[in-house]
Amino acid sequence: MNLQYWDALCRMAEKSGEEINGEKITDILSRAALFLLPNNNFPAPSTKAIQLNKIAETFKIPFPELAMIYENIGCIVLIAPKEAGIENVWHSLGYFKVEEESEDSFGLETLIIVPLKTTLHKTELGPQLQYDKSAFKGMKLYANLGDDFKTIPVNYEKPDIASVDIYKHQIHRFDTAFHVFTILEGDTENFILETTPKKVRKPKPGKVPRSHERPYYTLLTPKKIRKKLNLEDPTSETGSHSSPAPHERRGHWRTYRDERYKNMRGKRQWIGPVWIGASEAKVGNKIYKVRLDL
Numbered sequence: 001m002n003l004q005y006w007d008a009l010c011r012m013a014e015k016s017g018e019e020i021n022g023e024k025i026t027d028i029l030s031r032a033a034l035f036l037l038p039n040n041n042f043p044a045p046s047t048k049a050i051q052l053n054k055i056a057e058t059f060k061i062p063f064p065e066l067a068m069i070y071e072n073i074g075c076i077v078l079i080a081p082k083e084a085g086i087e088n089v090w091h092s093l094g095y096f097k098v099e100e101e102s103e104d105s106f107g108l109e110t111l112i113i114v115p116l117k118t119t120l121h122k123t124e125l126g127p128q129l130q131y132d133k134s135a136f137k138g139m140k141l142y143a144n145l146g147d148d149f150k151t152i153p154v155n156y157e158k159p160d161i162a163s164v165d166i167y168k169h170q171i172h173r174f175d176t177a178f179h180v181f182t183i184l185e186g187d188t189e190n191f192i193l194e195t196t197p198k199k200v201r202k203p204k205p206g207k208v209p210r211s212h213e214r215p216y217y218t219l220l221t222p223k224k225i226r227k228k229l230n231l232e233d234p235t236s237e238t239g240s241h242s243s244p245a246p247h248e249r250r251g252h253w254r255t256y257r258d259e260r261y262k263n264m265r266g267k268r269q270w271i272g273p274v275w276i277g278a279s280e281a282k283v284g285n286k287i288y289k290v291r292l293d294l
Contacts, residue, residue, distance in 0.1 A: 003211035005075045006034060006068070009095035010208040012111040015149045016142050020079060020091050020113070028079060029093075029208045033063040034216035037180060062181065062192070062294045076173045089135070090116045092174050110152075111142040114170045129175055136167055188249040190219045191275070192294045193228070196287045217291070222248045222275075229288050234277035249274050251292065 013025045020028060066079050077093035094112040117132035136159065141152035154163045196215040203209050226233055251273040256264040279290035 002075075003034075003036075003216070005095055007210045008109060009075060009077070009093070009111065010210060012095065012109065012142060012144055012149070013093070013208060014206060015144070016111060016113075018113060018140065021082070024206075025093070025113075026203075026206055026208050028066060029077070030203050032066045032068060032077065034211065034214065035062070035068045036216060036218045062184065076170070076177055078174065078177055090118055090174070092116050092170055094170050094173065109144040110166070111144070112166055112170055113140040114138070114167065116171065116174055118174075129178055131171055139163070139167055141166065184219070186252060187219075188252050190221055191225060191248075191250055191273075192291045193218050193220050193225050194289045194291050196289070198282075198285050198287060217294075225288075225290060226277075228283065229278070229281035230283055231278055231281060247274070248276055 010026075010029060013029055016025065018025045066077060068075055068077050074094060074096035079091035079093070081089055092112075092114045094110075094114070096110045096112070115135045115138040117135040119130045119132075137156045139154055141154060141163070143150055143152050152163075154160075159167075194215055194217055197212060199213075200215070201209055201213040220228075223233070249271075252271055253268050254271050255268050259265065273292040275290055275292055279292065281288050
């Protein structure tokens with residue numbers, strides 16, 4: 001996972017001095033939950049997302065204020081609206097690095113701040129997002145080329161092709177993040193593992209804790225989690241299959257569709273998590289914990 005992208009984003013945010021909704025970005029990022037997802041191995045959103053027929057009313061990211069998606073070339077930060085509702089104004093921060101694409105863009109680091117006015121609604125193909133392009137007026141761009149940190153001007157009446165392209169890419173990344181979390185809501189096989197350093201540093205004013213100074217979260221199967229925690233699988237201790245243990249599963253929403261559920265058909269019910277054995281461990285200089293509440 002490319003944790004260095006988070007650290008680069010922090011450096012650029014500190015230089016920008018920007019605010020969102022009257023609050024410094026550095027304060028917002030200091031509360032951030034670093035959420036690491038597989039870059040290319042996550043299932044396509046067209047499978048499980050379709051099954052979540054009420055996602056438009058219940059969609060949420062797994063952390064109260066902010067979540068992060070890491071990609072191959074950077075990261076995206078989702079800042080949830082203060083008030084819940086179908087129509088919301090999210091804010092999206094992105095950090096991207098362009099390397100060796102051309103002589104002009106070599107080593108270019110870009111910080112993008114975009115307010116995204118979104119309307120969440122249901123379709124036959126599952127939950128979809130619509131975007132209000134008027135939010136483009138709030139987009140801000142910064143570039144860091146060597147020691148030179150500067151604002152990139154954007155003409156909102158007639159934006160240049162590069163600015164439009166960056167805005168479209170940010171919408172695409174936001175849309176991808178949304179679909180990842182709709183899938184995550186219906187995923188019962190993978191658990192969220194919290195990794196915390198033994199010493200979590202309190203940030204200095206105007207500074208954001210870097211990746212090695214704060215917790216981060218990964219999505220893993222129980223087998224991979226136990227390997228990290230150096231634990232044996234409790235279901236295999238006796239070597240007997242006469243009394244199988246319950247299958248481990250994450251907490252999830254279940255929608256009853258079958259005709260045999262006469263009283264529950266069409267309704268959603270929360271199914272609690274099931275985890276077998278120890279869910280916390282200290283290994284080296286890190287503390288691992290399976291988050292059954294996410």
